[in-house]
Amino acid sequence: MPARVSAITAPAVQAAAPRAPFWTMRRRDALAGYLFVAPQLVGVALFVLMPLALVVWYSLHEWNVLAGSFDYTGLQNYQALLEDPELPGVLRATALFSAGLVVLNLSLALLLAVLVNQRLRGMTVFRALFFSPVVVSLVAWTIVWGFLLQKDGGINGILAMFGVAGPNWLRGETTALLSVIVVQVFKNVGLNMVLFLAALQTVPRDLYEAARIEGAGRCVQFRRITLPLISPTLLLASIITIVGSLQVFAQIAVLTQGGPGISTTVLVYYLYQQAFQFHAFGYGSALAVLLFAIVAVLTLLQWQLRRRWVFHES
Template structure:
């Protein structure tokens, strides 16, 4: 009996080996791409962060000197504050507006598809093109926004992108309108999955629309809220294109954020080691924010299971 079993295993072995080789051949391109385009750059960037690497000359290993320099860099802390300000302004505004639009457009009434498409179009529009358009809209003398202010209020509108107090809010509004459509679509999908019988049960219990919204709708869509918050926070911490096109980090550094600072250090000042250290710090900031949100989800995200 044991001999027959061994013979059977031996007969099957070549086929198993052949299948394994075939499987590896199919997987190999993806694995190689992952190593070449993700793992290798991460390792290289970490090595660069431990060096003084000017554009001309060889890299000199300096250990964690770049990280120490960043910690005592007052400009870094100001820029980190700008980044958090941008994120704190964009995330709640984006989520609340997206949910509000989803509540209005979730029902399949005539014409709703047109409104959904119009709101989603900016998501598919080039970020650079979108930022250029809004830069002209916010223009001091010829911008459409200031012309409306002049028309309705009879006063000259402010220099939005040249005012240290107004530039960041202007960029936040531009960013919200660019990406709100994506979260809106996710919320619409979530709202359409809420069982109708839950609303019927709430109505029988005497719940009004407001109570049903907070006691039925919100708990049932918390997984989607969690997903959109995670994605929006990560995206807000990596903002670059709008800043580059609309303000170049100005005025007076009021809109300079971490990714712009990394670009500036790497490609304007050619301090590649310092820029790599900044990139790793940004990575860990995003990781920490994500882990905190992941842990907090247990307290408020509803799962039917």
């Protein structure tokens, strides 16, 4: 009889047991985290992922705004990329521009950071002076440099004082590309300089003192101590600079309009010409997809190679 009573009352006891609350501490923390990141996720979805998907969709169509037509063509625009006779020259100009910009920008920024990192009077003024072009309007900066680089502009005026006849910088195939690179380097070198300066100031001074005691010179200290310890910042600056170099448009549009010939027609400006001047929006979208692929491959390549030269990466 007692066994029967216990068997009957067991389900009742189980039913009366209190349930665990749904909103546990862990779930409340997770909900708070999702709410904090929701605005950023919505922004990325609306302004990054959706436009990227639309560009890929447009690249599969022939879209003529003037005629009002929007016809599906499949991979025809990508086939046109392979057959475009001007695209190799555009890619060559893009590669030369990006390589020159990255090398000069990073080298000059690191040199300036080392110089202004000295504990001397007036260094704050020099830091502000080198960084000031970053906050100047890009179009205004480019227009001023356009006047300076003319045949009778300020650069050639300075050279004439030393008996040197300067060229028409923006009309020669070699000098035009070099001029645009220099203008862009001087515009943004201050940003990388500030990044390198912040990294240099985190390097422990004790390491330099120990190296001097061991007889290491300044070059050895820079190569064996400074560069390894600021290598994470070098990686960040290189990624930012390479991606930025592939997106330069305003300087080309204001200074050279892609000329002479196509010597300064980088991929972004060629994309603009095809889409907004020739109204070939489908082909322009295919060029945009190509640009995205190049940026993604270069970024992933740098990220994979970081294990070989970035300190503390394994």
